[in-house]
Amino acid sequence: MLTINVAVLLAIIVILRLRRRTHSRSRFDEKMTVVIVLALGILLAPTPVGQGILSFLGQVASGVTQASR
Structure with a gap:
């Protein structure tokens, strides 16, 4: 039985969509990419990977x- 993790599938879709040329995208296409990225973020947030990314970004922001002081 083959199972596909939805987060992995969305990550692949995002990568493929972002590789396309910018000027060949319609407004609808750009909005759809934003929705897919948001869905990916919601799926990753509660996972250990998502928590690690949040921690890393917090350290970078800190x-x-x-450094700016």
């Missing part, structure tokens, strides 16, 4: 804040 470092930037400290």
Whole structure:
């Protein structure tokens, strides 16, 4: 039996959509990409990977804040 993780599938779709040329995208296409990225974020947020990304981004933001003082 083959199972596909929805988050992995959405990540692949996002990568494929973002590789397309910018000027060949319609407004609807851009909005659809945003919706897919938001759905991917919602799926990743409660996972350990999502928590790790949040922690990493928090450390980067803290470092930037400290460096700007």
